[in-house]
Amino acid sequence: MKKPGVLLPLLCEHLFKKPFTLLYPRQQWPLPRNYRGMIVHDNEACVGCGTCFRVCPALAIEMVEDPEKRPLGKDRVRKNKPLFHLDRCMRCAQCEESCPFNAIHLRGGVGLVGYVRSKMRVFS
Numbered sequence: 001m002k003k004p005g006v007l008l009p010l011l012c013e014h015l016f017k018k019p020f021t022l023l024y025p026r027q028q029w030p031l032p033r034n035y036r037g038m039i040v041h042d043n044e045a046c047v048g049c050g051t052c053f054r055v056c057p058a059l060a061i062e063m064v065e066d067p068e069k070r071p072l073g074k075d076r077v078r079k080n081k082p083l084f085h086l087d088r089c090m091r092c093a094q095c096e097e098s099c100p101f102n103a104i105h106l107r108g109g110v111g112l113v114g115y116v117r118s119k120m121r122v123f124s
């Protein structure tokens, strides 16, 4: 066991150094470029094709009825659209890469915290 006196100079040295930690969430480190954050869904670009739902390995995407029934042209309407369960998502980006209409982007923040899982959803 080290003697307590050995640590004293180290303690004094660190008293006058800048802290290494930040006061999260008020202060945050800048995210690296291409960091995969939370899902951002572009509702206008989405046609409800369900490709994202089929490729998701974590079963984090559910296709639910579109309450707007958004028109897609030529008498077609969007019947379903994706609901993303962020608490199940592992940020693999399969959905982003597979979406034929570029409607999914993993560029949201990192702060996924909460007490209720039902609030960790993206439905635009």
Ligand code: SF4
Binding pocket: 045, 046, 047, 048, 049, 050, 051, 052, 053, 081, 082, 098, 099, 100, 101, 102, 103, 104
């Ligand atoms: S793959 Fe893209 S266009 Fe198709 S349902 Fe998913 S988000 Fe919408």
Ligand code: SF4
Binding pocket: 055, 056, 057, 058, 059, 060, 061, 084, 088, 089, 090, 091, 092, 093, 094, 095, 096
């Ligand atoms: S990033 Fe991966 S795990 Fe998350 S919703 Fe998309 S496909 Fe599923």
